[in-house]
Amino acid sequence: MDVNIENATIKHLDKLFDIEAQCFDQEAFTKRQISYLLTDYNSIALIAKVNADIAGFIIAQVDLEDNTEYGHIITLNIPPNYRRQGIATKLLNEMEARLKQRGIMECRLEVREDNHSAIKLYHNLGYQTMGKLEKYYGKKHGLYLKKSF
Ligand SMILES: CC(C)(COP(=O)(O)OP(=O)(O)OC[C@H]1O[C@@H](n2cnc3c(N)ncnc32)[C@H](O)[C@@H]1OP(=O)(O)O)[C@@H](O)C(=O)NCCC(=O)NCCS
Numbered sequence: 350m351d352v353n354i355e356n357a358t359i360k361h362l363d364k365l366f367d368i369e370a371q372c373f374d375q376e377a378f379t380k381r382q383i384s385y386l387l388t389d390y391n392s393i394a395l396i397a398k399v400n401a402d403i404a405g406f407i408i409a410q411v412d413l414e415d416n417t418e419y420g421h422i423i424t425l426n427i428p429p430n431y432r433r434q435g436i437a438t439k440l441l442n443e444m445e446a447r448l449k450q451r452g453i454m455e456c457r458l459e460v461r462e463d464n465h466s467a468i469k470l471y472h473n474l475g476y477q478t479m480g481k482l483e484k485y486y487g488k489k490h491g492l493y494l495k496k497s498f
Contacts, residue, residue: 391411393410397436397440406425418453421456422441425437454498456476462481
């Protein structure tokens with residue numbers, strides 16, 4: 350299966366919202382939030398394409414702390430029929446490459462503490478758990494992960 354990583358644009362909004370809604374229920378971003386993320390100058394948004402189909406997407410923002418920029422993964426979603434084929438890994442690798450091209454040396458993210466598949470994916474790729482985020486997702490706790498390049 351050939352997977353190509355491309356930039357996402359506002360023209361992909363409907364499809365990306367559809368995938369987001371398949372991947373999350375209460376925690377899903379709204380269409381309006383995704384629209385904002387796709388157009389904000391601080392965002393990097395990538396899609397994975399398999400032929401003409403969108404087989405997942407990732408959006409990160411570039412944030413600032415102590416005058417230093419870092420990448421912040423906002424959302425990563427692979428539709429159920431495309432999972433366990435390395436697509437999330439490809440999207441994360443490409444996102445990290447894009448961050449490095451900008452001279453950014455760190456990437457952070459939050460994940461629900463019971464999202465074992467995502468936590469395994471991130472740990473495999475070298476992200477380290479830095480701490481717990483109490484009730485970050487309503488009643489559910491989150492974990493805060495970070496990777497330095
Ligand atoms: C988590 C998610 C992004 C993984 O996407 P994916 O394309 O299936 O991930 P990959 O194929 O790149 O997986 C890489 C590795 O992560 C781990 N992993 C991924 N999914 C897993 C699962 N369901 N169970 C156990 N390990 C898993 C495995 O180690 C896997 O390697 P392997 O397949 O060789 O064993 C996908 O399941 C998803 O979109 N889930 C819903 C949304 C979500 O939770 N997003 C992340 C929010 S922080």
